[in-house]
Amino acid sequence: GAVVSQHPSRVICKSGTSVKIECRSLDFQATTMFWYRQFPKKSLMLMATSNEGSKATYEQGVEKDKFLINHASLTLSTLTVTSAHPEDSSFYICSAAVEARRSETQYFGPGTRLLVL
C-alpha cells in the first residue's frame, strides 16, 4: 500500500509555456501533500505544503504565482509551473502523508523531470 504516482514522468516544454504535474495517492487518502524540487546531485528542497481544500503554504523564496498548487481532493494535488523558463528545469517530487499516522513518513512519488528549452 501507500503508493503515490506522478504524471508525467518526463516533460519537455518551450520557454514561456505552462506545465502541469499531477500527484496522486493511489490507495490512501492524503490530507497533506508536499512538493519538492531537486537539482542534480543535490538534496530535496521543500517548495510548498498543501492541504486538501485550502491554500498551499509556500516556503520562503518560492514564488506562489509561478508555482501554482491545487489540492482539489484527498487523492490529487497538482503543481503548475507557469511561464516556464530554462532555470525551472529540475526534478520535481511530490509526497503524500496520512495525518492519522503521524509517526510514519511521507510517501514519495517517482518524480517528474522537467526540461524547459
Next chain:
Amino acid sequence: GEDVEQSLFLSVREGDSSVINCTYTDSSSTYLYWYKQEPGAGLQLLTYIFSNMDMKQDQRLTVLLNKKDKHLSLRIADTQTGDSAIYFCAESFTGGGNKLTFGTGTQLKVEL
C-alpha cells in the same frame, strides 16, 4: 536553523558493511529518517527512529542515534550492488506527516 549534513560519497566492496553518517543541528527533532533514492526515482523510506531511542535494527539495517552529538548513522550489513544509490537522512520535529528537512545526501557505490 535546520542544517543536516552528510558526506557526499562512500565506496565499499560487495559483502562489506557500509556506514553512512549524518549530523543535524536541530535538537528538537523527534523523528529521524533514512531514505534511499535510486537514479531518476523518488525516495524510498528505509527506516526511522524516534529521538528517545539509541538504536534500531531492521534486517540488514542498523540505525544509531547519538543525541548528545546530534549524530545519526545508518549501517548496511553485507552490502550488495543493489544497495548502490543516494541515501538521505531527514529530520522532523512533529512527525513524518509534516515538514521534513533533508540532508545533503550520500552517494553509495558498491563495487564487486
